[in-house]
Amino acid sequence: MQWRAIGQLTDIPFGTLYTLFARWTRLGLWRRLLDRLRRTWRLACGDTAEPSAVVIDSRTCPAAPSCFARGVDGGKKIRGVKVHIAVEKYGIPLAIDAAPANVHDTRGIVPVLRQFAGCGFQGPAIGDLGYRGERLAKAAETFGITVRPIARGRKGVFIPTEIAWVVERSFSWIRRYRRLNTIVERTKEHLVAFVQIAFISILARRLKRLVPQEVSA
Numbered sequence: 001m002q003w004r005a006i007g008q009l010t011d012i013p014f015g016t017l018y019t020l021f022a023r024w025t026r027l028g029l030w031r032r033l034l035d036r037l038r039r040t041w042r043l044a045c046g047d048t049a050e051p052s053a054v055v056i057d058s059r060t061c062p063a064a065p066s067c068f069a070r071g072v073d074g075g076k077k078i079r080g081v082k083v084h085i086a087v088e089k090y091g092i093p094l095a096i097d098a099a100p101a102n103v104h105d106t107r108g109i110v111p112v113l114r115q116f117a118g119c120g121f122q123g124p125a126i127g128d129l130g131y132r133g134e135r136l137a138k139a140a141e142t143f144g145i146t147v148r149p150i151a152r153g154r155k156g157v158f159i160p161t162e163i164a165w166v167v168e169r170s171f172s173w174i175r176r177y178r179r180l181n182t183i184v185e186r187t188k189e190h191l192v193a194f195v196q197i198a199f200i201s202i203l204a205r206r207l208k209r210l211v212p213q214e215v216s217a
Contacts, residue, residue, distance in 0.1 A: 001179075025189055030196040037203040038092045044210055051088035054116065056109055056127040056147075057167040058082045060101050063183040068191070071100030081183050083195060084108045086116055086125060089163045091170040092199055094121065096192045106136040117143035126164050128152045174198045 007014030024030065039049040060073045063080035072079050080101050085093045086109075095115035099108040105127075113125065122144040132149045140147045152164050174180050177198045185191040 021193070022190070025193040030193045030200065034093070034196045034200050034203070037200060037207065038088070038090075038094075041090065041092065041203055041206060042088070044207070045090065050121070051094070051123075053124045053126060053163070054086045054088055054094055054121070055164050055167040056084070056086045056112065056125050056131065057171070058084045058105050058108060059171045061181065061183050063101075066186060067183050068185060068187050069100045071102030073101040076101075081191070082108055083180075083191070084112050085167065085170065085195070086112050087167050087170050089166055091166045091173070092203065093170065093195070094119070096195050098188045098191050105130045106133050109136070110139050113140055113143050113145055113147075117145055121145070124148045126150060126162060128164070170199075173202055 003014040003018050006012075006017055010017070042049055042051075060076050060078045060082050061080050062078055063070045067081060069081060070079055071081070073082070078101060081098050082101050082103060082105075084097045084099065084105070086095045087093050095112045097108065097111040097115070109127070109131065124146045125140065126148045127150075129149050129151055131147055137147055150162070150164060174195060177194075179194055180198060183191060185194065
């Protein structure tokens with residue numbers, strides 16, 4: 001909802017709320033919290049804390065004129081921005097970035113590769129055939145990552161190949177958050193923060209459901 005509406009509901013000046021949100025975003029609080037919850041969830045599922053493979057993809061979202069940047073996605077005929085993410089097998093992102101919708105996927109995904117490579121990840125990044133190309137392959141090699149483009153559809157029919165389908169489920173999760181359907185954020189950092197907050201909300205509810213199960217056991 002709008003910042004002013006939140007302020008009216010909480011009896012806190014909306015300027016104070018926005019200042020705290022902007023400060024926590026600048027300090028990387030949302031990213032660190034999401035990483036901690038992601039590791040906790042993987043360990044609770046009996047898996048290792050860090051993944052050995054990721055899935056990359058992008059989603060084009062309509063954007064308001066006040067958005068930080070807009071472009072036209074020629075394939076989907078949408079004026080807005082692209083949200084680029086890399087998720088592990090449970091659908092939780094390791095890295096998120098955003099760019100105008102007219103930026104090709106092979107260019108827009110490079111900052112995402114740089115982000116989770118900086119965290120020590122070295123392994124395959126699975127994507128659709130839109131991530132083919134020698135330029136992207138060379139850029140990924142400099143980060144110690146191998147991009148594996150695979151076909152996820154045939155004759156217009158979606159094929160759940162390997163774990164590549166999990167990123168589509170992740171995008172369907174964040175579609176439930178209205179603020180992420182039409183982008184109005186004035187900075188890219190704030191848009192990324194709201195995507196992180198959406199997944200924090202998802203993971204917090206999952207982990208909360210595990211606690212009663214452990215107590216009853």
